Amino acid sequence: MKQFSEMQENIAEHAIAETIFLSGNAATGKTTAALAYLKTLRATGVSGNSIMILVPQRSLGIVYQDFLAKLGDFNGGIVQINTQSGLAQRMIRLFWPIIAYQTPFANPRLSPLFLNLETSQYYLDKICQPFFEKGYFESVHLEPPRILTQILDNLNKSALVGFPYQEISERLKSAWNLAPGHMHAYDEAQEVADEFRHFCYQHNLLDFSLQIEILQKYLWPSLLCKQHLQNQFRYIIYDNCEEDTASIHDIMLEWLPKTSGGLVIFDEDAGFRTFLGADPISAQRLKSVCNFVHTLSEPFLPRENMETVSNVLNAALSGERINHISGTFKHSFSHQYDDFYPKMIESVAEKVNELVSNGIKPAEIAILAPYVSDALRFQIQQQLSKHGIELAFHRPSRSLREEPVTHVLLTWAKIAHPEWGLIPTHFDLRQALTYTLQGLDPIRADLLTRVVFQSKKEFWLNKIFSVRMEVQERISHYISEKYQELLEWLITYRENPVDLDIFLARFFGEILTQPGFAFKDNFHAAEVTSKLIDSIQNFRQGWLQRNPLQIINISQEYITTLEAGVIAALYLQSWDKPPENAVYLSPAYTFLMQNRTVQYQFWIDIGSLGWWQRLLQPLTQPYVLSRNWLPGQKWTDFNEYETNQANLRRLCAGLIKRCESGLFLHYSGYNESGGEDRGPLLKAVQKILRFTFTDQEIKDV
Amino acid sequence: MKHFLNFSFSQMKLQDYIECERRFELKYILQQAWPALRSEPVILIEKQMQLGKQFHLLAQQLFSGIPESDIAQQIDDINLLEWWQNFLPFALPLTKNDHYPEYKLSGRINNSPFIAVFDLLVITKENQFIIYDWKTSQKKQTRSELKEKIQSRLYPLLLAQAGKYIRRDAPAQPDSIEMVYWFTNYPNEPETFQYSENQYEIDIEYFTNLLNEISHKFESGFEKTENLRRCKFCQYRSYCERGDQAGLSEAVNEELWAEQIENLDIMQIGEIEF
Numbered sequence: 001m002k003q004f005s006e007m008q009e010n011i012a013e014h015a016i017a018e019t020i021f022l023s024g025n026a027a028t029g030k031t032t033a034a035l036a037y038l039k040t041l042r043a044t045g046v047s048g049n050s051i052m053i054l055v056p057q058r059s060l061g062i063v064y065q066d067f068l069a070k071l072g073d074f075n076g077g078i079v080q081i082n083t084q085s086g087l088a089q090r091m092i093r094l095f096w097p098i099i100a101y102q103t104p105f106a107n108p109r110l111s112p113l114f115l116n117l118e119t120s121q122y123y124l125d126k127i128c129q130p131f132f133e134k135g136y137f138e139s140v141h142l143e144p145p146r147i148l149t150q151i152l153d154n155l156n157k158s159a160l161v162g163f164p165y166q167e168i169s170e171r172l173k174s175a176w177n178l179a180p181g182h183m184h185a186y187d188e189a190q191e192v193a194d195e196f197r198h199f200c201y202q203h204n205l206l207d208f209s210l211q212i213e214i215l216q217k218y219l220w221p222s223l224l225c226k227q228h229l230q231n232q233f234r235y236i237i238y239d240n241c242e243e244d245t246a247s248i249h250d251i252m253l254e255w256l257p258k259t260s261g262g263l264v265i266f267d268e269d270a271g272f273r274t275f276l277g278a279d280p281i282s283a284q285r286l287k288s289v290c291n292f293v294h295t296l297s298e299p300f301l302p303r304e305n306m307e308t309v310s311n312v313l314n315a316a317l318s319g320e321r322i323n324h325i326s327g328t329f330k331h332s333f334s335h336q337y338d339d340f341y342p343k344m345i346e347s348v349a350e351k352v353n354e355l356v357s358n359g360i361k362p363a364e365i366a367i368l369a370p371y372v373s374d375a376l377r378f379q380i381q382q383q384l385s386k387h388g389i390e391l392a393f394h395r396p397s398r399s400l401r402e403e404p405v406t407h408v409l410l411t412w413a414k415i416a417h418p419e420w421g422l423i424p425t426h427f428d429l430r431q432a433l434t435y436t437l438q439g440l441d442p443i444r445a446d447l448l449t450r451v452v453f454q455s456k457k458e459f460w461l462n463k464i465f466s467v468r469m470e471v472q473e474r475i476s477h478y479i480s481e482k483y484q485e486l487l488e489w490l491i492t493y494r495e496n497p498v499d500l501d502i503f504l505a506r507f508f509g510e511i512l513t514q515p516g517f518a519f520k521d522n523f524h525a526a527e528v529t530s531k532l533i534d535s536i537q538n539f540r541q542g543w544l545q546r547n548p549l550q551i552i553n554i555s556q557e558y559i560t561t562l563e564a565g566v567i568a569a570l571y572l573q574s575w576d577k578p579p580e581n582a583v584y585l586s587p588a589y590t591f592l593m594q595n596r597t598v599q600y601q602f603w604i605d606i607g608s609l610g611w612w613q614r615l616l617q618p619l620t621q622p623y624v625l626s627r628n629w630l631p632g633q634k635w636t637d638f639n640e641y642e643t644n645q646a647n648l649r650r651l652c653a654g655l656i657k658r659c660e661s662g663l664f665l666h667y668s669g670y671n672e673s674g675g676e677d678r679g680p681l682l683k684a685v686q687k688i689l690r691f692t693f694t695d696q697e698i699k700d701v
Numbered sequence: 702m703k704h705f706l707n708f709s710f711s712q713m714k715l716q717d718y719i720e721c722e723r724r725f726e727l728k729y730i731l732q733q734a735w736p737a738l739r740s741e742p743v744i745l746i747e748k749q750m751q752l753g754k755q756f757h758l759l760a761q762q763l764f765s766g767i768p769e770s771d772i773a774q775q776i777d778d779i780n781l782l783e784w785w786q787n788f789l790p791f792a793l794p795l796t797k798n799d800h801y802p803e804y805k806l807s808g809r810i811n812n813s814p815f816i817a818v819f820d821l822l823v824i825t826k827e828n829q830f831i832i833y834d835w836k837t838s839q840k841k842q843t844r845s846e847l848k849e850k851i852q853s854r855l856y857p858l859l860l861a862q863a864g865k866y867i868r869r870d871a872p873a874q875p876d877s878i879e880m881v882y883w884f885t886n887y888p889n890e891p892e893t894f895q896y897s898e899n900q901y902e903i904d905i906e907y908f909t910n911l912l913n914e915i916s917h918k919f920e921s922g923f924e925k926t927e928n929l930r931r932c933k934f935c936q937y938r939s940y941c942e943r944g945d946q947a948g949l950s951e952a953v954n955e956e957l958w959a960e961q962i963e964n965l966d967i968m969q970i971g972e973i974e975f
């Protein structure tokens with residue numbers, strides 16, 4: 001069981017009967033104090049059922065989940081870990097009958113249908129089509145899926161910040177400071193958002209923004225709902241409140257004074273999720289309703305050198321003079337330049353290997369980049385595997401479209417349903433055969449495709465036995481037989497076709513995982529198939545309940561929409577802790593949201609502007625659509641520059657606080673796509689190097 | 702029991718273990734996704750599960766203080782309406798007692814953590830603790846089948862253990878606990894099982910032995926079931942090389958729904974990330 005400091009134990013004791021606002025930098029032991037609080041509550045006999053842990057996003061709850069699992073039972077109850085959206089969904093489901101009649105939904109009698117990101121994008125895309133045809137959004141030069149996400153983002157911001165969705169465009173326009181021609185794009189986005197909202201009202205569809213709005217406007221004000229929550233949860237731990245939104249802070253402002261005890265944790269110098277509505281200024285309001293305010297300032301573990309690294313880097317980024325740097329600085333701060341990107345990756349892997357050879361556990365090493373592409377992941381994996389080191393990586397979500405297994409499954413689905421008219425290509429079939437028939441290499445798969453694919457016929461596959469014997473021999477008799485088995489299964493299936501997800505589940509169990517077929521014992525394929533089936537099932541079940549677009553064939557609709565890139569079939573990757581024996585690769589911001597510390601961090605490609613610049617979002621603006629923006633004020637280049645600078649400083653400080661022993665900075669003359677980058681992070685590092693290292697040490701920089 | 706760190710037992714997990722050790726291992730220990738069909742006909746089963754889920758929500762709403770007339774307005778399925786009408790005369794009198802819908806419970810047996818979610822817990826004025834479980838399957842299980850279910854043994858046991866946290870002044874004793882199954886399709890034939898001190902002792906021993914047995918399986922291996930019929934209704938059929946097609950189920954397996962409830966409640970954290 002974890003050891004706690006006297007200070008943490010004291011805080012825990014106090015929070016039994018008081019509410020405490022606990023602030024401090026990262027790694028000062030705030031979350032550990034919350035764990036001490038849980039331990040104390042348990043020792044005091046409080047049932048887990050009366051405790052709620054609120055976190056801004058799922059990853060931040062893992063540390064609690066692990067701790068609770070180790071405790072086992074909690075005085076007969078189960079502690080609930082919630083996010084704002086989780087809370088909203090639970091409450092809407094339960095209390096819909098009493099609030100539905102107050103809402104603008106056309107049919108309050110009907111239960112609501114929750115939309116996830118995929119289904120929201122799907123319906124929004126349908127709403128958008130006539131607007132696209134009229135030439136809307138031509139001026140912003142964006143792919144449709146990015147237009148859709150920004151429109152949804154605007155609606156979400158209106159709910160999370162708490163302003164009417166009808167005001168989105170006015171707010172954005174009033175802050176716009178560049179060419180006036182762009183303003184009509186905001187109006188277009190508003191028009192589509194209005195139309196989408198109207199559509200949701202007509203059909204009882206609840207996208208994320210509506211879920212939040214209903215929680216704020218109807219559920220929380222309802223006495224029954226409020227009492228339900230307040231009576232159930234007498235103790236609250238609210239961690240990383242600075243990463244949460246103003247609307248949930250509003251609720252907590254009322255709720256906290258009604259609890260028996262609680263701990264609100266505020267991470268200073270954070271608020272990394274601004275683009276998702278995080279509002280650290282609003283979170284500060286919670287201080288006023290807590291009985292005590294306490295600040296932790298000492299790092300939980302001694303890390304003097306890293307403090308120096310943080311201060312020096314902060315000074316360099318702020319354009320301040322760098323004064324004296326202690327002699328041990330270089331032990332915790334090293335850099336490496338390589339001419340080319342692949343060479344940089346090689347150097348990273350070599351350094352990692354050096355650390356591991358010196359006894360550092362791989363899990364104590366994180367490699368961080370502004371973005372992690374598949375190509376980057378692949379290259380790092382390759383280089384580390386040369387040293388026998390495993391890599392774990394995390395991206396918050398992953399698209400099933402990118403998985404070859406998905407492509408294979410959908411090819412078979414198209415072949416099994418020729419009536420859909422979705423003819424696969426020669427390449428599709430060759431790939432499907434290679435992935436399906438065990439032992440079939442791409443060359444023989446190509447041959448097989450040439451002899452059995454008949455795209456002009458009513459059914460696109462031919463029997464293998466009608467093919468010349470020598471060809472069958474080249475393919476091998478065993479594989480020919482397996483092909484024939486597959487074909488016969490498809491022909492029998494044709495007599496009684498079913499919905500796509502059911503087809504895939506049957507095909508998976510009855511063919512793909514049978515002896516001689518390649519999904520047998522292929523756990524990755526099973527995983528992807530499972531996620532794909534879930535995604536389709538979610539679509540179909542929603543369609544069965546509500547079919548506002550009068551879609552006749554949902555299976556066909558799913559495939560065409562997925563292939564058009566409108567829905568990404570994104571699935572959230574599990575937020576489990578990375579394995580102990582692997583080095584961890586992740587985007588820098590994602591790492592921050594995991595609330596974990598490692599001994600060594602590698603920041604790669606530090607010349608990239610990605611460390612500094614925010615994503616280009618011409619239809620939305622997270623800083624303007626916030627409570628902290630004065631309506632009417634203009635967003636200038638200066639604001640943009642200052643915000644990027646402040647974000648970079650905060651990002652660097654946040655990362656270094658999560659690093660115990662040393663920082664390795666890597667950069668190359670040419671980036672991943674062959675360009676030359678000299679972003680502000682690199683410039684700041686160069687400044688430090690000129691001050692600390694000899695010319696010999698910084699050659700080529 | 703070092704193997705069970707980070708792992709809570711539930712009635713569903715143990716029921717799976719009893720039916721097939723290998724399934725228990727694949728599903729809960731290895732957490733191996735295997736998306737083959739469990740049983741056919743899928744759409745019919747899905748529809749019944751959907752109705753079961755809706756019914757449980759309606760019941761939870763009723764016991765959460767939502768007026769029955771507001772709840773009834775949402776019902777747009779004739780079967781569900783019939784269940785609801787069957788339910789009200791049974792349920793309404795229960796609201797006069799202390800009642801806790803979807804009550805979550807945790808406990809320990811032989812130092813291993815356990816969890817349970819009761820559809821409803823009622824505490825009468827006479828300090829009787831009654832666990833209610835709504836069954837929406839078409840076929841009613843016999844009394845002896847119900848008695849043998851892990852659920853019938855585990856729920857009262859956990860309540861007896863956790864009772865002191867629910868009513869500090871008058872904690873639940875085994876003799877004051879009852880488990881009631883109520884059937885939407887057989888509204889007048891609820892099955893009641895009175896718990897007792899004696900049964901509590903027997904059950905503690907039973908679960909302790911079961912846990913020890915499971916613990917040993919980590920060394921000796923989790924065996925596939927010998928009852929091949931079970932494989933017909935198991936998604937790992939092809940993995941275990943126990944056939945290809947899913948069995949035709951005459952009645953919807955109530956366990957599927959129970960599993961969904963457990964997953965929903967125990968996963969705990971909100972589903973949608975913005």
Ligand code: SF4
Binds near residue numbers: 720724725
């Ligand atoms: S297929 Fe049969 S042996 Fe395999 S896990 Fe399922 S029930 Fe057990």
